[in-house]
Amino acid sequence: MSETDGLIQSGAGSVVTNGTSATLNKQQQQQQQQQQHHQVSPSHGPLNSSPTSTNIFVRFIRSVFGYRKTTLTSFVVLSLLFTFLLSWYDNSLEYSVSLPTNKDEILILQQAWLDLQHIAKYEHTYGSKSNDYVHDYLENQILNVIKHKNYIEYDNDLNGTNNILFNTRSSSEFSSVSYYESNNLVVRINGSNEELPAFLLSAHYDAVPSSFGVTDDGMGIASLLGVLYYYSQSSTNQPERTIIFNFNNNEEFGLYGATSFLSHPWFKQIKYFLNLEGTGAGGKAILFRGTDYGILKYFKSVRYPYGTSIFQEGFNNHLIHSETDYKVYKEKGSIRGLDLAFFKPRDIYHTGSDNIKNVNIKSLWHMLANSLDFTETITNQQIDLDNEYLNNETSIYSHEFASYTSFLNYFFAFPISQILIVNVVTLLIIPIIEIPFFLIIFNYKKVWKVTFLNIIKFPLSIVASFFVVHGAVLKTIEYNEFLPNSGSELLLITYSSLFLLSNYIFLNLFNALNSYKVINHDEKLIVIWEISIVYAIVLIWSTIKLSNNEIGNDHTGEFPFLFLYILQAIGSIFGFIGWSLKSSKRPTIIEGTISESQPLLHNDEVNYGTDFHDGDIRISSTSSSLLNPEEDLFAGHETLKKFFSYDWSLQFLIIVPFSSLIIYNSGYLILEGIKKSIQESLAAEYLIYKFIVIFSIAWSIPFLPFVFKLNRIIVLALIAIVASGTFFVAVTNPFDQLNPLKLRFVQSIYLDQGLDSYVNVVGRKGTPIDDVLADIPSLKESHEVLNCTATTDGNQICSYKSTLSPNLIDGVTNYGELLEVEILKNSSSGSDHPFGYLVGEFKVKTKENRMCILNFNKGVTSSSQSSAYKDVPVKTVIVYNDKPKSNLSNSDINTKAIPEGFSTDSNGNYIYKDLAGINQIQLNKLSWDKDYHIGIQWVPNLAEDTSESKLSITAICYWADLAPLATDQGVLSSIPAYDELLHYTPNYVTFANYERGLVSITKSFQV
Template identity: 25%
Template sequence: MARLSNPFAFTPRPVIFWVTATYIAIFAVLLTVHLNVPDYPHKTPAGTNLTEAWSDLQHITRRYHPYNSHANDDVRKYLLSRMQEIVESKNLGSDRVEIIDDNISNATFSAGNTTVYFEGTNIIVVIRGSHDKEPFYTTHDTPLGTSRAPGNGGVLVNAHYDSVSTGYGATDDGVGVVSVLQLLSYFTEPENWPHRTVVLLLNNGEEDFLNGAKAFMRHPISQLPHTFLNLEGAGAGGRATLFRSTDTEVTSFYKTVKHPFGTVVSGDGFKQGFIRSQTDYVVFNGELGLRGLDVAFMEPRARYHTLEDSTRESSLNSLWHMLSASIATTSGMASDTSDRFSGSSDEREDGKVNTGTGTEAVWFDIFGKVFILFRLHTMFALCVTLLVVTPIAVIGLTVILSKSDKNYLFTRKKYIHSSDDDEPVRLNGWRGFFRFPITFVAATAIVVGLAYLLQRVNPYIVYSSPYAVWSMMLSAWLFFAWFLLRGASAMRPSALQRHYTLLWLFIGSFVLLVFVTVLARNYHVASGYFSMFAFAAVFVALLISYAELFFLPKKSVYAARFGDAGGVIHDREPPSRPLSGTTNGTRSDERVPEDDDATETTSLLRNDRVSFRRNYGSRRQSVSEGADPEDHHAASDLGFVYEGEQEWSGTLPSWLWLIQFLLTVPIVVILVGQVALLLTSAIYQTPADGSSTLSIYLLFAALTAALTVPAAPFLHRFTYHIPTFLLFVCVGTAIYNLVAFPFSLEHKLKVYFLQQIDLDTGANTVSLTGLEGYVQDIIKQIPSAQGQDLNCTTPDVATRKELTKCSWAGLPAHVVPRLSPYGNNTTPKSWLEYSIQKSSNANKATIRVVGQNTRSCRLMFDTPVRSVWVDGAVSDPRFNATGQHGTRELRLWHRQWSQPWNVSVAWGSDTNSTFSGRVACLWSDANAGSIPSFDEVQHYLPVWAVSSKIADGLVEGSKRFKL
């Protein structure tokens, strides 16, 4: 009778309680950690001041401040003054801290068929480490490679202070900028002074082509650091996540962060090209050769690069989360006096700093409290070990069980005297073996079907309601899996159903681990780390199931209980039972009834068998009459048997299932759940950028199966109550997901603005690029577009090919003041002037370009040019001026306004070849009302939409040229 009140028995009530409570608890903690930011402390470390940092953030985010705006100059002046104020307040000499106002560095580099010439306006602060006694070398007369401080170099901390033309830049990258200011204050406190030199970089021009980081490479101080921390933003608040890292050794410094957050999955996403945007990390690591970390905000993406990237949408908690991570990580880097990051003392032949060789890392956090870090090689070795050892262990246990005569697995019958002529005892050991794979395929197929249904009916609902989609898929999988598993158990109960399900999980996770191991070995992908832990947990749980079988009687002993029978002896057949689990012990109609009348064929031992069955039946009846209807066990001299299951299972322990559950479910749900939430935040609003919604739903479906399948060994013990509730959840969320409008006030659809003016003809075209159907509905509400026929085409921006660009004749722009410096009235045609002088004996020409009230222009060639040179450029062997197939576009950036560029180009060898293309200048400053079309779009957008920029400029004026 102990099982009737045992809270750990493998009976419905305990199973329902422990499984349901565990899932609810884990999901609640995961969502709480993911959606909430830890509170900032009332007392911060010496040298830091959150009130001051928030005031700085508010100041620099008052206006849009892209590189090509006057507000950008104001932000730069403010940041310089704040740095000088901080240093002066500490009474420090210039030999210990140096502020570098870099108005000299420039860079010319190529990216594919595009060449960029950029003049930097970076701000650099160098805090000399206490272990670095030599003076700084920061003048441009010093050759690159000779400015390195002695010892192990230093630490670079970077943030960019420019915003996009459509956003205030609070988290992209204002929080990073004010964190750098606070780091300057922190490390100049005597008790916090770093051992190694710390270089604080505020770069300008990241948003346009990572230009500021490229310009930093031209400054000699860039040769000093060997490690780096890049601070970025791709959302509007929340937690700052560890996006990616170069290696295990440098990632170890992040372990000291009090509230770590992130997983290597995001790093692999960048590595494999699934994430199309980039940060300065690729310059510092890929081109400068440093080893370091990328820490960034990542959600909500709907506010990224829009006016909603503001202090209103951020918080002191988010600011502190990034700042505290920066302090802990940078302090660790700057305290490291080993030589593991120093490499050799000479610059490498490719121009990169030699920072040694690191090992690839696997890392993830647990509930935002614990940070797990180990080498990818360690993961590979563990995976290989598991793949080799575990099958041997399972086979060995199977052999031992067979030798012990206790292997009931896959056993149909047992002969009493080991003779085929004897009457067999039916063991029904095969029963339940095929249930899980059929259930898994069916339940997963239903979830995949829901994914296709959403894609067909309401594809963008995930944009505003990702958790409604998750609820629908999770509840659908659990309900249909329960329905099939419980139904099969009701019709033909099996004491081995849990064991067989774990065996199938072992086989499936084994195959998955093989795939993960190949990815780790051949492609250096660590994202499958959770499968290693899941496989190990399933293996141990399966070992427990094998250990359980040793509690069973020997098959020969069990069969001998029936004695020598003249006919086939069946084990007790399961009665048909309803799915509620409240059935009685009715005998199956298929069971051959006993005949009390002896005949000439009756076995001499028949009375023993009849006595056994009658005794068994009487004991069973006596227990059933007084038992709780919830406990479906029958009593025999073999112990309690769960209703309808094989009689030999009565000696199985009733509590070991809980250990198996705790081994398999929590670890998988925690690890996979964190990955699922991170991927949800990363991709659920990418359809506005043109990403496939079907791929998002299919990923959700795959993760749904991974989250719920660990519960499969225990689902057949559930009664109908919880699954029925899940069915209602599934139906309700499915209806909502199919009919609800996919965008909302909190989750606005991004559309991309651009105004293009043909300065030769005066044609003025305004366009919005966005999702087909929705962008047309948005434009209908804009007054200047009403009554016009929209011209909708595929955009010419490579990263937005999946969207639709619709244009109309918009309001004229006023990006150039009415009066020029010479006192003459300006017209659009005079905004841009150019001249071309062709060489008389070769396919070469010099082009002079000047744009009024701008510091960004472009040259676009109809056929690629083979060489490009801009007056003022400095040659650098690390940068190629043109791509392998030449250059089709040259982007020009001045640090001064309305200044000319003189460009020398050379093209094909055919002396008769023509030279033609387009000259364009950009205007990006939307603060002064000089772009009425943009202001109109901002004003008349529906409440569920928001505008962003699609190019470096909001207005593009161009003229054609031809030689």
């Protein structure tokens, strides 16, 4: 573009062209050359004057901010750097979090880190001896601390009063009853103001069998100890509010510790809580969710806030399937609080890699510092929420859902009613501002001619580009299905580049095929305005949904659309202002075809910068090659003058950098949270690919208004990115040492089939599970067959008979001794009333065991037939206390008068009654050798020969201890088949537990 691009018409009779493809015949060229030589205005001089005649400062401004391809390229690069650097800094643990400099805090962190090292010394699931080690270590630490303060109390929770039996009905067709014996460690720091409701800090000290539990949830426990150390210092005063700590157990397999704590007498004091958790392994601890704005707003007091309500929306809408104790405290305890947790990376979550070696002390400090700050804010003052409990005065907004986010260690939270008001006002004001400009531009001055083709080509390009990206996704799934596990960023950049490049090609192809007889035209402004309309539609939808916000239909994470719409609308308004200030005198059109867009690969010459929407004269590359650029083409037309427009730079700087940052940072957090879930199910895989496509397109949207003006450097860069991205998508391994293949293990013994043990490994179908297992030495040497069977939702289970038997108890080789069943009462065959309740009573005898599950089968077997129940037969389960306090026999318990739900009788037996039926009971006990003494009442099948019908029951018991055993043959591994897999599988494979233990023993029986 030469300086003649800066000319506009300011008088009648001027000849103007606005197309790059305009052609001048030979006669017209000769006439214009004569005019240039003989009719130059002495007052104005040649319009294509030397650049040196222009003030150097003006030339600099024009060069930097003019709508040139070089300038646009610079702006694009700087915007991307702005996006990446700020997002990287905000999410960086290393640079956004500083270790303490205060002496007391340094000592607290050092002690908390030492505690974490002890907690994570062994795998310590509830069903392991190592769990007792962690319990005893925590108890010793607590007792040593509280002796310094007379207002701190401790309860070991082992008096049996917090044993619970409760129902966890997962659906209308499946009901599971859980029995749990609690050994939580509970500490109370009594506040100086007894009237204030108490504040709870909670974390769980158990882990899964396959993990050392450093981030899940060792750091949470170490942070609780750190807060306890702080309030136990001689220099720390008694808090105004009571603080209660719940170091709870067995969260992993049913949230049992938190559920049990609801029955503790101290729980009645509590109204607020902070739960510390880990659903990933490392990095920064993010604020997952909060119960309401009233408590969320106090999180701004912490020194390193990090959170987004996008995750809250995911949890509330059940898109994230793992749960934390937050659910218990909020839904069952009806108290208000926050869920603070680690969320990435999930590939080492619940594996042996969740250990001290793979975490940073800064991760611990991030959680500990935020816990200290939040606790101090809540406990050292009376907060407005207290009025609800003290004076029945509800604070405004206090119970509302909240939208929140953090950035660069600043925290922002808003109640949804305020969000709704701002949304509605914005949606009303922006059109009111825009309408007068439309009237001025189109009705009064009539300076802008917009056709249907101008409006429709961008939406068509978007749709066409979407299908191009969709096709690329299908090819990715076909050739490298699990690539998001290690290459989600690769896919994001490749798809985004492909989307931009496709729009570039489609839009320019459209322009080449459809030349317009239109001079005044602003393609970028049309695109900016169309994007703002899309954002407005999304914002209207989100506002409607937010006005009826509820769990399961939560939209608190959609607040970024408000800012995206505002930015886009401001950009379009600046464009409308420029058009409304233009002269209303319209130019004429030179005979010939006029194209609306300069070729985007056209060579840039001395382009001092004007926006093409100003009705400027445009000289195509063809016409420029026929004319001497130094000659004054328009000599004699004194009414022509130069006009420079820079509104494009304002539009770009307002829209692109900030929109790119908002979209990228939000998308990055979501992608980091979900991408590893591709190994969990086919549904998760579909969700991840869908999100990557949405992320790629959304991130490209801010750049699309300027795609017409991309120069060859960016276009070639996009081509190179797509080409190289395609290559790396094809050859990149989805699993490597940093992004391992995550498999799940359990070794099973089915006593009904003998004493053989079978190794079962579960993972996604299509991953190299069978290849990994085929190279295991014991399998090759035994010549056993490896059987892989597809299971639900895209998974498969591979099994083989193992010659490596588990050493669960020293000296016990007959697994039948580890799980036996003694039938104490079987009334099925001798019932006085075949259509009334039948009673069964039995003991499940185990050794060195804490966890069993009993499944009550619907099938009915008899000596002559096999049929199925139409409903769930078992209506009542009883867990006997075996400490009778009366003369009644255990078998004489009558539950007819007992209401549905949980009850206890005079003997202390636990009873749960559910007339809809009970499918399963989960048993968790603290004593290693105590029998499970169970009674059931059930309804027989209404079939012939009911006197002989029996109820089939399957008992599955779990062992999880990995501690080696000392024998005459030396030290032996307790689960050698598991150790073999850890030792011989490739370094890109890691293992987690498939069930509650690493070894399961199953036995079926009838009552």
